[in-house]
Amino acid sequence: MSRPRDQLQGVTLQGGWVVRQIIPRAQTDTGSNFSTGYIVESATGKQHFLKAIDFSDALRAADPARALQTLTEAFNLERDVLEISKTLSCVVTAVEDGSTVIGAGPTANAVQYLIFELADTSLRRLAIGPQSLPMSTALVALRRVATGLRQLHQEQVAHQDSKPSNVLKFEQEQFKIADVGRASVKGRASPHDHLSIAGDPLYSPPELLYGQLDPEFNVRRLGCDAYMLGGLATFLIMHSSMTALIVKELHATAQPSNWRGTYAQVLPQVRQAFDRVLVQMDQFMPSSAPYRAELLRCVAELCDPDPSLRGHPMTRAVQSSGGNIYDLERYIAIFDRLAMQAKIAEGRSRKP
Amino acid sequence: MSVLQPDADRRLLPRWQSTATAIEAGELASPKTTPLEPIDDQHFQARKREWEAARSLDLAAELVGSGIVLGRMREVEAAARQILDPHSDASPSLREMAAVALETQPRAARQAPAQRRGQIDRPLVYQSISRLRHSLHRHPRNILGWVDLGRLYGILGQITQAERALSNALALGPNDRFTLRCAARFYVHIDDPEKGLALLQRARATKQDPWLMAAEIAVSQVSRRPSKSLTMASKSLGNAAWSLRSQSELKGSVATSFLYDGSLAKARRLFHESLVDPTENVVAQAQWASSRTSGLVIPSLALEVPHNFEANALRARAMGHWTHVLEDCWNWADYEPTSSRPMTLGSYIAAVVFGDADATLEFARRGVLAEPKNSMIRNNEVVALALLGRLEEAWSTFRDIAFDRETAPNQAVLLATMGLLLFRSGDVDEGREQYERALAQTSLRGERYLKALALWHLAQEEIVADTGEVTRALARAEDASKSIHDPELQMLGDRVRKLPRARRHGHD
Numbered sequence: 001m002s003r004p005r006d007q008l009q010g011v012t013l014q015g016g017w018v019v020r021q022i023i024p025r026a027q028t029d030t031g032s033n034f035s036t037g038y039i040v041e042s043a044t045g046k047q048h049f050l051k052a053i054d055f056s057d058a059l060r061a062a063d064p065a066r067a068l069q070t071l072t073e074a075f076n077l078e079r080d081v082l083e084i085s086k087t088l089s090c091v092v093t094a095v096e097d098g099s100t101v102i103g104a105g106p107t108a109n110a111v112q113y114l115i116f117e118l119a120d121t122s123l124r125r126l127a128i129g130p131q132s133l134p135m136s137t138a139l140v141a142l143r144r145v146a147t148g149l150r151q152l153h154q155e156q157v158a159h160q161d162s163k164p165s166n167v168l169k170f171e172q173e174q175f176k177i178a179d180v181g182r183a184s185v186k187g188r189a190s191p192h193d194h195l196s197i198a199g200d201p202l203y204s205p206p207e208l209l210y211g212q213l214d215p216e217f218n219v220r221r222l223g224c225d226a227y228m229l230g231g232l233a234t235f236l237i238m239h240s241s242m243t244a245l246i247v248k249e250l251h252a253t254a255q256p257s258n259w260r261g262t263y264a265q266v267l268p269q270v271r272q273a274f275d276r277v278l279v280q281m282d283q284f285m286p287s288s289a290p291y292r293a294e295l296l297r298c299v300a301e302l303c304d305p306d307p308s309l310r311g312h313p314m315t316r317a318v319q320s321s322g323g324n325i326y327d328l329e330r331y332i333a334i335f336d337r338l339a340m341q342a343k344i345a346e347g348r349s350r351k352p
Numbered sequence: 353m354s355v356l357q358p359d360a361d362r363r364l365l366p367r368w369q370s371t372a373t374a375i376e377a378g379e380l381a382s383p384k385t386t387p388l389e390p391i392d393d394q395h396f397q398a399r400k401r402e403w404e405a406a407r408s409l410d411l412a413a414e415l416v417g418s419g420i421v422l423g424r425m426r427e428v429e430a431a432a433r434q435i436l437d438p439h440s441d442a443s444p445s446l447r448e449m450a451a452v453a454l455e456t457q458p459r460a461a462r463q464a465p466a467q468r469r470g471q472i473d474r475p476l477v478y479q480s481i482s483r484l485r486h487s488l489h490r491h492p493r494n495i496l497g498w499v500d501l502g503r504l505y506g507i508l509g510q511i512t513q514a515e516r517a518l519s520n521a522l523a524l525g526p527n528d529r530f531t532l533r534c535a536a537r538f539y540v541h542i543d544d545p546e547k548g549l550a551l552l553q554r555a556r557a558t559k560q561d562p563w564l565m566a567a568e569i570a571v572s573q574v575s576r577r578p579s580k581s582l583t584m585a586s587k588s589l590g591n592a593a594w595s596l597r598s599q600s601e602l603k604g605s606v607a608t609s610f611l612y613d614g615s616l617a618k619a620r621r622l623f624h625e626s627l628v629d630p631t632e633n634v635v636a637q638a639q640w641a642s643s644r645t646s647g648l649v650i651p652s653l654a655l656e657v658p659h660n661f662e663a664n665a666l667r668a669r670a671m672g673h674w675t676h677v678l679e680d681c682w683n684w685a686d687y688e689p690t691s692s693r694p695m696t697l698g699s700y701i702a703a704v705v706f707g708d709a710d711a712t713l714e715f716a717r718r719g720v721l722a723e724p725k726n727s728m729i730r731n732n733e734v735v736a737l738a739l740l741g742r743l744e745e746a747w748s749t750f751r752d753i754a755f756d757r758e759t760a761p762n763q764a765v766l767l768a769t770m771g772l773l774l775f776r777s778g779d780v781d782e783g784r785e786q787y788e789r790a791l792a793q794t795s796l797r798g799e800r801y802l803k804a805l806a807l808w809h810l811a812q813e814e815i816v817a818d819t820g821e822v823t824r825a826l827a828r829a830e831d832a833s834k835s836i837h838d839p840e841l842q843m844l845g846d847r848v849r850k851l852p853r854a855r856r857h858g859h860d
């Protein structure tokens with residue numbers, strides 16, 4: 001029997017939203033395993049994305065009370081973060097937060113939903129697709145993500161899952177960072193606090209993969225965001241995650257699935273692997289690209305395997321006395337400048 | 353002439369290996385047996401389902417990446433094949449990633465060899481140095497890169513540069529196991545074991561790491577200082593939290609300590625335990641120890657450990673397979689180009705057993721390159737040059753050896769070598785005088801083997817110079833060798849006895 005959240009097709013929701021079609025999971029770029037995606041239409045006919053959630057999975061769990069609590073907390077945290085981010089220009093925010101009831105009588109079930117702007121596509125699809133993504137566009141996306149992350153950081157929120165599929169493209173090359181379902185708010189408990197990796201392990205910083213969980217919010221959470229921003233740049237060049245590229249370069253005994261020691265002990269090997277990845281990246285970028293050296297330096301700084309050395313060196317120097325060493329402001333400026341340079345270079349190369 | 357018998361002593365010092373080789377040998381692996389908390393595979397499973405449903409290239413790419421990160425490459429082979437399909441739009445970098453996923457062995461431990469078999473390819477080493485320096489200029493925090501750079505300089509005998517590179521590594525990773533072990537080995541190499549010991553004893557990591565404890569014990573033995581790890585190490589042996597491989601050198605080091613203290617039964621027991629999952633260094637140590645205590649048998653499985661060249665050379669020597677000794681010494685030198693030990697053994701066997709001056713010189717020259725300040729390898733070079741009649745070179749090299757700074761046995765060897773040089777230079781009386789001084793030193797210290805060795809060499813010189821002292825010299829050598837059952841001495845004796853004697857003196 002299908003879950004209540006899977007039965008919204010054709011339903012008209014509060015505010016006149018009509019649920020048009022379910023989106024198969026493979027076609028959605030964001031979202032958790034406990035939600036279903038739909039295309040919905042507003043009263044004006046504009047299409048949006050709806051994320052529906054119910055608690056039926058929790059009720060089938062071995063410990064329903066605990067599962068229900070976890071699910072509820074996660075959903076509420078996401079809603080709260082969305083509320084915090086509703087004025088942020090580079091973060092996908094909800095345009096509607098509501099609920100509906102599916103069925104009637106004793107079989108009635110509540111389904112909660114969030115409605116978002118509908119994106120054209122994600123950075124993942126743009127990068128790995130038949131059409132190559134112009135580097136100027138890729139750099140615009142990086143600037144927008146850096147801005148979005150910084151906006152969240154200023155609100156004491158760490159995103160922790162800024163992977164390529166969570167960077168969405170809207171009309172007129174407007175990139176925004178989506179899915180705050182794995183975010184943490186400083187000073188507030190999150191249902192995923194017990195997980196060493198809040199987001200997707202494929203894009204996770206290496207220290208988390210090896211179980212080094214710094215008690216400092218900034219180091220563990222904002223450091224993760226900084227790494228993932230550098231990881232996005234890596235993905236745009238290499239079409240792979242920085243983490244996978246590093247692990248690929250490690251000997252089997254040092255890979256996270258086999259390692260049995262501390263992160264400090266494996267760090268020299270991780271760093272050597274990381275340096276090899278940087279060399280490969282350098283080779284994969286066009287030698288004439290104006291952004292090549294600076295982008296590579298950004299990746300080297302943002303993805304440094306040692307979280308205490310991550311981020312812009314100038315920012316680290318200025319903020320060393322307790323500030324946010326992962327402040328992304330300088331990278332926003334750098335990506336902006338590099339995007340311009342790339343645009344100019346692309347224009348030149350198109351001229352006959 | 354004389355050459356000092358090699359490997360009278362052996363401590364389980366860390367090898368000064370390239371990072372790639374050390375990683376392969378498990379020297380950089382975690383000592384612990386308890387696995388980390390498994391990484392949540394919820395994303396992996398979801399991704400797999402998504403890819404199976406849609407089979408799009410972007411999902412295939414992420415699934416392959418996840419398989420690599422989580423060590424589940426078998427489960428992503430189909431996705432990797434999709435990427436590698438000639439008709440797919442995958443980029444070259446993505447194809448490379450997919451190709452790695454389809455291999456069972458991850459890509460690591462790739463390093464161009466620093467030398468060709470039997471000789472150091474200096475241009476190749478310089479090339480490797482240049483590449484590494486360039487890389488370190490861009491990525492100066494690469495500790496292992498600095499260690500590798502230090503080793504490359506070490507191969508060329510450029511000690512100052514080697515020390516500088518290792519200092520950089522130590523500054524970045526004062527508790528890094530591999531760096532500490534290589535640095536300690538380096539300081540033993542340059543005859544400053546106290547400095548190596550101080551490094552190990554200062555490092556916090558030494559208290560918890562069996563590999564570092566093993567190194568500390570070995571270096572303390574070399575520097576004749578008390579080990580700070582020995583007591584703790586003895587208590588920690590058999591710690592189930594440590595893998596057998598990581599305990600191998602520790603057990604071998606403690607066993608060596610027992611061996612030197614005369615606790616042979618304890619030494620044998622620990623050597624046996626050290627050989628359950630050994631490094632090649634431990635196998636070599638046990639092989640060396642087996643000639644000093646009965647009942648220590650090396651299991652055949654242990655002899656199959658990769659890069660087992662030293663153990664093979666020692667084993668071949670014990671069995672009298674002399675050609676194999678030379679062969680394995682070359683392999684060993686290729687494997688450990690910073691050490692003069694393979695060359696010391698090789699030149700010794702070439703000189704004593706074969707009387708092959710060319711081979712002796714070849715081994716000695718390579719040894720000098722590795723350790724220019726090692727007087728005994730220099731001595732062997734002098735011996736080879738003298739036997740080849742290149743007396744000017746021989747004297748010049750001999751004069752560079754600081755006789756006064758040498759130990760008494762080394763001085764005895766050097767005196768005998770001076771005797772050889774004088775004999776070959778035509779000054780028989782003075783040559784004989786120097787041999788007698790060498791013999792007096794050996795008698796004083798009760799070094800019977802060295803005395804017999806010097807006497808056979810004296811007899812050889814008396815024969816070559818065709819003096820009237822041949823019969824007496826041979827008789828003295830035979831007499832000194834009577835109670836020594838040593839196959840190398842026997843080979844030397846056989847060879848000297850068979851030397852053609854040109855003419856006979858009246859009283860001979």
